[in-house]
Amino acid sequence: MNFWNTMFIGMKEIWAHKFRSLLTMLGIILGVSSLVAMSALVKGMENGMKEALVAMGGLEKVRVEFQDDLPPHQRHLTDQIPGLLMKDVYALQSGAPLVENITPIVEQHGYRSRINVTYRNKRARPWRLYGTWPGILDLEDHRVEHGRMFNEIDNEEARSVCVIGIELRNDLFGDPEKTGKEIIPIGQTIRINGQPFTIVGMFEHYMTEKEKKEKELAKLQAQQNPQGGVVRDKGRGSSGPSGYVFRLKNNSIFIPLKTMMIQFRAAAGLEEKADPRLSGIYMKVRDISLLETALQQIRNVLQVSHNGIEDWSFRTEEDLADGIQVTIKNFRMSGVIIAAIALVVGGIGIMNIMLASVSERVREIGIRKAVGATTTDIFVQIIIESVVIALIGGMMGLAVSVALVDSITAFTPTENNPVITGEAMLFAWGCSAMVGIIAGMIPAVKASKLHPIQALKYD
Numbered sequence: 001m002n003f004w005n006t007m008f009i010g011m012k013e014i015w016a017h018k019f020r021s022l023l024t025m026l027g028i029i030l031g032v033s034s035l036v037a038m039s040a041l042v043k044g045m046e047n048g049m050k051e052a053l054v055a056m057g058g059l060e061k062v063r064v065e066f067q068d069d070l071p072p073h074q075r076h077l078t079d080q081i082p083g084l085l086m087k088d089v090y091a092l093q094s095g096a097p098l099v100e101n102i103t104p105i106v107e108q109h110g111y112r113s114r115i116n117v118t119y120r121n122k123r124a125r126p127w128r129l130y131g132t133w134p135g136i137l138d139l140e141d142h143r144v145e146h147g148r149m150f151n152e153i154d155n156e157e158a159r160s161v162c163v164i165g166i167e168l169r170n171d172l173f174g175d176p177e178k179t180g181k182e183i184i185p186i187g188q189t190i191r192i193n194g195q196p197f198t199i200v201g202m203f204e205h206y207m208t209e210k211e212k213k214e215k216e217l218a219k220l221q222a223q224q225n226p227q228g229g230v231v232r233d234k235g236r237g238s239s240g241p242s243g244y245v246f247r248l249k250n251n252s253i254f255i256p257l258k259t260m261m262i263q264f265r266a267a268a269g270l271e272e273k274a275d276p277r278l279s280g281i282y283m284k285v286r287d288i289s290l291l292e293t294a295l296q297q298i299r300n301v302l303q304v305s306h307n308g309i310e311d312w313s314f315r316t317e318e319d320l321a322d323g324i325q326v327t328i329k330n331f332r333m334s335g336v337i338i339a340a341i342a343l344v345v346g347g348i349g350i351m352n353i354m355l356a357s358v359s360e361r362v363r364e365i366g367i368r369k370a371v372g373a374t375t376t377d378i379f380v381q382i383i384i385e386s387v388v389i390a391l392i393g394g395m396m397g398l399a400v401s402v403a404l405v406d407s408i409t410a411f412t413p414t415e416n417n418p419v420i421t422g423e424a425m426l427f428a429w430g431c432s433a434m435v436g437i438i439a440g441m442i443p444a445v446k447a448s449k450l451h452p453i454q455a456l457k458y459d
Contacts, residue, residue, distance in 0.1 A: 024353040025393030027346025028432050031339050032397025035428040037404045038335025040418035046328050047419065051208060052245040055141055059288050062099065063315040064088075064281040064298065071310055081311045083277040088305050092281065095301040098294035099283040101138055106131040106260045107279045117168065117253065119190045124171035127251040129192065131260020139282045142249065147186040147201035154200075155256035160263070162192070163201035167250040195263050197255065206246040210417060291316065343431060346393065347439040354386050354443035362450060369452035382444035383437060390436025394429045401428075 053059070066084045070077060089104050096102075108115055108129045117124045134149050136142065150161050164185075170176075172190060173183045185199050207215065261276070285294045295314060302312055358365070365378055405418045 020353060021389060024349045024389060025346070025396060027342055027344075027349045028390055028393030028435065029346075029397040029400055031342030031346050031435075032394050032428045032432050033400040033404055034342055035335065035339035035431065036398060036401035036420060036424050037408070037418070038338065039332070039424035039428075040401075040405045040420045041408070042328055042331045042335060043419040043421060043424075044417050045331065048208070049327075055206065055245045055249065058141070059316075060284045060286075061139060061316070062283050062285060062291075062295070062298070064283075064302070064312050065315060066277070066279065067311060067313045074309060077309055080307075081309060082306055084281060084312060085276055085278065088278075088302060089281055091301050091305045092283070092298060095304075096283075096294065096297040098286055098290055098297050100286055101135045102281060102283040103133045103135040103139055104257055104278045105136070105280045105282055106257060106264075108264065115193060115253075117172065117190055117192050119172040119188065122172050124168050126165075126168055126253050127248050128253075129260075129264070130252060130254045131257045131264070132254060133257055136254065136282070139284060140249070142254075143204045144201045145204035146184045147199070149201050150254070150256050155258050158258040158262050159256060160195065160197045160259060161200045161256065162190070162197040163203065163254045164190075164199055165203050165250040165252045166205045167247070168253065169202055192253065192255075193264070203249065203252075206249045208246060211246075339428070339431075343435050346390075346432075347435040350386055350389055350436060350439035351442060353389070354382060354440055355446070357385070358382065358443050358447045361447075363456060365447055365450050366452045366454070366456040369450070370456065375448040378450075379444045379448035382447045383440045386440025386443065387433055387436035390432045390439070391429070394432030397432065398425055398429060401425075 064084065068078070068081060070081070084104075086104060089102055092099065092102050109127065115126055115129050117126055130136065133155060134151060137144070137149055144163060147163070149163055150159070153159075154161050169183065169185055173185050173188070174181075176182045184202065186202065188199050189196050190199060191197070283298075285291050295316070298314070303310075306312070368378065402420065405420055409417045
């Protein structure tokens with residue numbers, strides 16, 4: 001039997017029972033559309049997490065952080081905890097050659113320490129205040145757009161200088177999108193918890209890829225329609241992993257480490273001495289392939305420096321990357337299970353409709369066998385008809401998935417929109433074909449085994 005002729009007969013059967021066929025396809029449509037839509041959501045989420053990972057400094061970044069919860073066998077040494085000190089920084093610089101840009105950090109988070117920043121009658125609440133060295137720029141992928149970063153001299157002399165994020169500029173000096181003019185506050189004096197600081201630099205505006213595209217589009221629209229008013233910026237309403245990281249960077253203040261220790265970490269007593277303890281020590285591994293060896297070097301140095309007391313812990317971006325992969329894998333598995341259930345339901349529907357079709361066409365099958373059609377011809381014909389129904393349902397499901405993803409993007413905008421990939425669409429359509437083949441097996445076997453004489457007698 002000619003393949004195209006069989007395909008034509010299958011299409012004719014579907015067209016003859018349009019409504020019944022459409023109902024049969026619903027399971028396939030739902031299965032394919034849910035599989036593609038879930039894949040698009042997971043892909044968008046993956047892009048956001050990877051974007052956040054890069055914004056945080058990349059896989060080479062290693063953080064050593066203080067922890068006061070000692071291992072069980074060292075709990076009796078709690079009162080001897082030294083904490084992270086500058087001597088640890090110098091020990092790592094001389095004893096851990098596989099890491100570079102070793103930078104001490106003293107930080108205060110706005111939601112804990114209630115940091116208040118004021119300029120005249122305006123007030124802002126930064127998300128974090130960092131006391132550090134200039135090397136933090138490379139470690140956290142920061143870029144100074146206006147002015148400069150404070151330097152070693154600023155740190156040695158404990159100068160009251162700072163570098164601010166753009167959101168703090170907007171809160172204290174005015175948002176250019178609202179005021180219509182760009183204000184560069186270099187040289188202005190602000191007060192951080194009452195202490196005067198001179199702004200020597202301002203970071204660039206960190207944005208997700210989506211925000212950058214929206215900003216470029218807004219500029220283009222403003223050029224084409226100068227009387228059209230200001231286009232609303234959706235960037236500040238971002239949510240999700242990369243959106244949070246960029247907003248954190250935009251709402252940060254950086255000051256020299258010594259300034260931080262003296263002005264914000266002074267101990268209460270007769271002599272106002274700076275608290276020498278660090279919040280953490282950041283560094284980068286020279287070669288990511290040597291990460292484990294570098295961590296062992298760091299561990300060995302700190303064991304000696306802390307007399308064996310393990311009051312510190314590692315945090316690597318590789319751990320975060322592994323967590324991202326696990327999360328993405330779990331979401332993908334959830335999507336596959338949901339889609340598989342819908343496809344199974346669709347397959348049962350196709351099997352049911354094909355069994356009904358075989359029962360309605362018993363005499364027709366008998367006539368075909370009587371005039372020379374073989375068992376294989378009948379088997380292939382039913383299989384092809386089943387696959388045709390599944391493939392048409394799959395194509396409709398792909399169309400529905402595009403509309404579904406567009407609706408999700410329109411009604412629940414995030415900084416990382418769902419991304420439909422060709423691989424996902426091809427896989428989903430292939431799954432619909434597979435379901436069609438499997439669902440058509442039992443009806444095809446039943447039809448091919450019909451005896452021509454008994455089939456011709458069937459009423």
